[in-house]
Amino acid sequence: MTLPPESEWSNLDWLIALRANSDQAWTAIRERVLRSLRAYLRGRGRTPADEDLEALAEDAVQDTLLTVRVKLDTFRNDSRFTTWVHRIAVNALLGRLRQRRWNLRSPETVSDAIPDSLDEERVPAPERAVLQRELWTLVRRLIEVELTPHQRTILVAHVFHQKPLDLLAAELGTSRDAVYKAIYDARRKLRAALVARGVTVAEALEVFGKGSRP
Amino acid sequence: MNHAQFLRLLRAIFDTREDEIVCSEFFELLPKYVDLVLATADASRSQPDQPADILPQVAHHILQCSECADAYEALLEIERSSR
Numbered sequence: 001m002t003l004p005p006e007s008e009w010s011n012l013d014w015l016i017a018l019r020a021n022s023d024q025a026w027t028a029i030r031e032r033v034l035r036s037l038r039a040y041l042r043g044r045g046r047t048p049a050d051e052d053l054e055a056l057a058e059d060a061v062q063d064t065l066l067t068v069r070v071k072l073d074t075f076r077n078d079s080r081f082t083t084w085v086h087r088i089a090v091n092a093l094l095g096r097l098r099q100r101r102w103n104l105r106s107p108e109t110v111s112d113a114i115p116d117s118l119d120e121e122r123v124p125a126p127e128r129a130v131l132q133r134e135l136w137t138l139v140r141r142l143i144e145v146e147l148t149p150h151q152r153t154i155l156v157a158h159v160f161h162q163k164p165l166d167l168l169a170a171e172l173g174t175s176r177d178a179v180y181k182a183i184y185d186a187r188r189k190l191r192a193a194l195v196a197r198g199v200t201v202a203e204a205l206e207v208f209g210k211g212s213r214p
Numbered sequence: 215m216n217h218a219q220f221l222r223l224l225r226a227i228f229d230t231r232e233d234e235i236v237c238s239e240f241f242e243l244l245p246k247y248v249d250l251v252l253a254t255a256d257a258s259r260s261q262p263d264q265p266a267d268i269l270p271q272v273a274h275h276i277l278q279c280s281e282c283a284d285a286y287e288a289l290l291e292i293e294r295s296s297r
Contacts, residue, residue, distance in 0.1 A: 039292070039296075076242070079245035083245040087244050118217055118220055180237050181236060184278075191230050208224060
């Protein structure tokens, strides 16, 4: 089967060709995804010539093709087919980049604890510094007393220490959605606790907002 | 954690909604959302239906989940440059 240039293919053309296991179609999708991921890495200031990153992009493409093959029949036809494929590729690439960044983090940053204080690049005015410290202390305390150990572990690891959601899910033997849901439940509890103590969003944002810097 | 990160956490806490979606639901809707964003950018400014109006839960999830926000930005960039 000979097809027109892939830039002219409709969603249906892609589906028919890939379901028919057309070499032209699979080669076209592979080259398209690889080109896109390389361009994305270049745009982010990364050099695809870097062997490690080139391998990472190649691995992400392999993951993508496997996922497309398995999930082809789940495509809902509510977007361009190529956007759907690129979404799978983005997940694969960013997942690998996050894992890589986590593995390369400096050992002294590894912690399961809530920081005692916030990192400060510039010292705020004294009266605002007091308000910031009070709000930080309150939130820190609420995280310790209001959340379940499961919610606290996940919130602290992901929000405070940027541990990837997929990695947390794998370590906890659960799904990424379940990890995200734990963070959602934690946010709900913290919001209720802050509101119950009279803290408003306007106040919180004012204390830590743009106006907080001298 | 620095001030900007803590401010983002505070925003996320106060902007928590009852009808939020999880990441897998977001990923299912993301291609459609990105196509809408690009179509809207190409169309007249007076076009009434914005992506965030059509898929508000997707727009909100982008604000609440930093990893999914990264995926949105990456997909948007890739699609924008490949068309």
